[in-house]
Amino acid sequence: MQLGSLRQLTVGSFVLALVPLIALLWQSQNDLAKVGQMASVETRYVVNVVGLMQQLDGAAIDLERTLRQYAIIQNDTVAELTDSALRQFVDAKEDLCSTIAGSETCSLLDKQIAQLKNFRSIQDQLLLNAYLASLGSGVSAMRGDVEKAIQQRLAIQQDDLNAMQAKQAWSTAMLVSVSLLLILLGSQLIVNPVKKLKQIIRILAQQQGELPPLSTQAPKELIGVERDLHWLAERLQQLEHIRTALLRHAAHELKTPLASIKEGCSLLSENVVGHLNPQQAEVLTLLSSSTQRLNTLVEKLLDYNLLLQQAQPTFSDVNPHQMVKDCLGDYALALQEREVTVDIKVASIYVDEELYRRILDNLISNAVAHGAVGRPINMTIYNKGKNTILDVANRGKRIPQEKVAKLFEPFTRGDDPRNDNVIGTGLGLSIVSDCARLMHGDVAVVDVDYADVCFRVAIPQKENFNE
Incomplete structure (x- = not known):
């Protein structure tokens, strides 16, 4: 299943993540x-109850006065005024x-009203005072019932608000979590193809391993980029x-005529075909030197071709x-006039022996060719x-700083003349760089206080290869 375009996926993921938030x-x-x-209902109830209580208080005062x-x-x-006050009360x-349900004070007030309805027959002032005092106590008790009823309603309202708050908090946590999960899911649909593209680029850069198959579940733009990387x-x-075929065939084809030329030069130098005069001997010397120089170039070319084919170091x-x-020992003749200082501070190194030997050979050869004659060469591990x-x-x-960047490119030679008679191929330092890269390391030109030029090769050891 192929997803839509990257824009559709982004907008769709955004809209989908908004659904829980909208809910x-x-x-x-x-x-x-x-x-x-709820607040409106409770406010109306409180206003109504307080108003009725005030009416009851006013009716009680009017009744007592009449x-x-x-x-x-x-x-x-x-x-008649007293009867009217009684009816109002x-x-x-x-x-x-009727507003306050379950109040026991209502029945008490009914008894007190029944006593006061016979006010025409009450002749004793003390008895009337007692009835009125009892009525005042009943009204005060009713006022307490009103306050109690209001408090109960407020408590119920508070419980409802707490329950609603808890429900809101739970819903918020759940819906926000769902929204975050949807966001992560949508982002993962974009991140996974991007990670795969990075993996393909890394494989192309390191030239190691097989490319993963084309994705089927990714935005079509990223699938297009992945397809282009596969084509690349x-x-x-x-x-x-x-x-590699060109280098291999060119080097091989050059070996055959070169061998014939060397053999011919050898026959002439040994006077097999006759003695040579001084002018002919001089020409033969130049011809032999050029042949040897050409042989060195061919060997360097074959060496670089072999290095390109070695993708997996051991x-x-x-x-x-x-x-x-x-x-x-291989450079004994070239080094016999130089004081070589070697300082090795490790018992063993974890490297590819062939690649590391090539690094040593080319760096020593470079130091001999470009170092000052009669001056020491320092080697430290x-x-x-x-x-x-x-x-x-x-x-x-x-080495000028502006030339350091191109120093490790193939077929790049320095401008300064060499100390030997060999014309450089410009492959030595390139081979050093490629050998270091195959062993997950690098090479650089660094400044030191004891020499004018220093090449530093850093190779990570085995515990760092999996990091």
Whole structure:
């Protein structure tokens, strides 16, 4: 299954991640509306109950005033006012009791009202005072019931708000988690193909391993880039085959006529075909020198071709003392006029023996060719951090900084003349760089206080290869 375009995937993932947040916003709006409705209902209830209680208080005051007036005046007009005050009190009590359910004070007030309805027959002032005091106590008790009812409603409202808050917190946590998971899922659909592209680029750069198959579940733009990288890998492989074949065939074809020329020069120099005059001997000397120079170029070309074909180095523990001894032995004639200083501070190194020997050969050859005649060459092998360092330093003309960057490119030669009669191929330092790269290391020109030119090769040891 192929995903849509990168833009569609990005927009779709963004919209999909917004769905839980929209649901959370919708739920929050509903809860806010419920809270507003609840607050409105409770506010109306409190206002209504407080208003009814105030009406009851006012009716109780009016009733007490008219009863006391009737106790003094006792005429029909005051009696009618008292009956009217009683009805108002009863109406206010009924309204309040219907609002406050389950109040025991309502039945108490009913008994007290029944006693006061016979106010015409009450002649004792003390009895009337007792009835009125009892009525005042009942009204005070009703006021307490009103406060209690309001507190109960507020407590219920608070419980509802707490439950709603807990539900909101739980919903928020769940929906935000879902949104984050969707975001991670959407980003992973983009990150995985990008990681695969990085893996392909790394394989192309290191020229190691097979390319993974084309993705089927990725945005079409990234699949297009991956397809282009596969095409580039095939093209690079074709060019690599052409280059190695060209070097191999060219070097091989040059060997045959070169051998014939060398054999002819040997026959002439041994006077097999007759004695040579001094002019002919001089020409033969030049011809032999040119033949030897051409043979060196062919050998360098074959060596570089062999290095290009060696993609997988073989690492092992190598004795650096013996390797350096063998290397210096090969250059004994060139080094007999120079004071060579060798300082090896490690017992063994973990390298590819053939590649490391090529590094030593080419660096020593470079130091002999470009170092000052009669001046020492320093070679040091030591550990620094997680790497084994090889320093080969010589005295002579310093390398300009602007030429250091191109120094390790193939077929790049220095401008200064060599100390020997061999014309360089410009492959020596390139071979050093490629050998170091195959062993996961690198080479650089560094500044030291004891020499004018120092090449430093850093090779990571075996515990660092998997990092």
